[in-house]
Amino acid sequence: MSKIKLLIHEVFKQGEEDSGKETKSGIALFLSVHLEETLYFTITDKTLVRYYDAYVTEIKDKINIEPFKLDKLSQYLGYKDFVDFSRTFTKEDEKANKTMIKIKVDEDEESISEQISKLVINITNEQHFKVPEYIKQNGLGIMEIALLLCLVTGNVVFSNNKTVGLSFISPVKPGIEKKYMYWDGERYMGTDSSYIRPGLDIVAMNEHKFQYFKKITRKDTLTEFNALGKTWYSKYNNEVEFFTEDGIDPDNGRELRKSTPFIIYKYAGEHKDSIEVQE
Incomplete structure (x- = not known):
């Protein structure tokens, strides 16, 4: 799977989770509004649908996507840019392409919390990660291990199967907490902008209609x-x-x-x- 195809697929997958929509057009409309509000990136829902048809379903010929647009779409997923996405993204079902290293902390070693007794690092083979020689010889303390996890994996998996993600993007407010809403053809979607584009009627948030009118x-x-x-x-x-x-x-x-x-x-x-x- 090409990196661009993978990016478009993951953007629509995340858009489906964030919006609750299931149709391609509904997800694209949500993404169009959300990207403009959060990343100041203007892109129409029709353009996003064309990207999906060209790269994911492949029912249309491939079209050129400008690098800055790939960067913005990657930022929606939490990456710095498209290069960062291409280097670090790993699909959840690509378990066969991973190497698991378990590092057990000595019982007498001072730890950050009582829960941190075992750390699991997932390293993709695709990234050609190598453990430096000085680590092999001298080992790591708990703080160094935590730092390595931050830099390499982006998340920490504890022995009780809880995963803590590391993100530098502030969480998105639930739609009902936004000031305004707009009708996307099937239900109302939340927004913070009183104006988005011509033809889209923005109204004050009505919690009852937002939740129940569909x-x-x-x-x-x-x-x-x-x-x-x-x-x-x-x-x-x-x-x-x-x-x-x-x-x-x-x-x-x-x-x-x-x-x-x-x-x-x-x-x-x-x-x-x-x-x-x-x-």
Whole structure:
């Protein structure tokens, strides 16, 4: 796997975890807004989708990505730049390409805390790491081991299987703690910016709508039993969309109405034609 393909894959994977979105377009929209807010890096969601199609799914021809953009995408993952990502990133499933060294601290040696009795260093073979001769001859104290872990691995694995990551990037605030939110087509996403770009309506954070107001993307799962009295709908140009809460359809500004048995039967669930074919 090429480093650029790996980078784009990991950016979308992290974007899925950070946003809670599952669709490619939804993740790309989140990344577009988040990158501009946190790294002051402007890139459209359509461009990110093109990168994904070209490098990950490979359904389109490869396109050139400027080095500074690769650097910014690498910084989103916590790396200094693309060179740093290329040299140090290791996929979790690449266990066969690792060498594990266990260093046990002598019981009479002074330690930082009672929990640090055994340290495990994971070193990827790809990085060609070699233990210096003076370490082999003289060994290391606990402080030197901790420093080595910081420089080489970026994380410490304790004997109780707890991993402590080392990061120099401040944690991202949960979406609900942000000042504003915007509709991404399926749900509201949190943001700290009152303006992002034309066509994106930024509104004040409403905790209830942020958590509970969502468009139901799988209309085929709705039935009168599970949707009546629990869903609302918007009809525009003979298209019906269902939502989990009452309010206004963010896409067209129309007031939502409670779903009726007729609306659910006609516009949700399995279509009548498909049922007849199955029978």
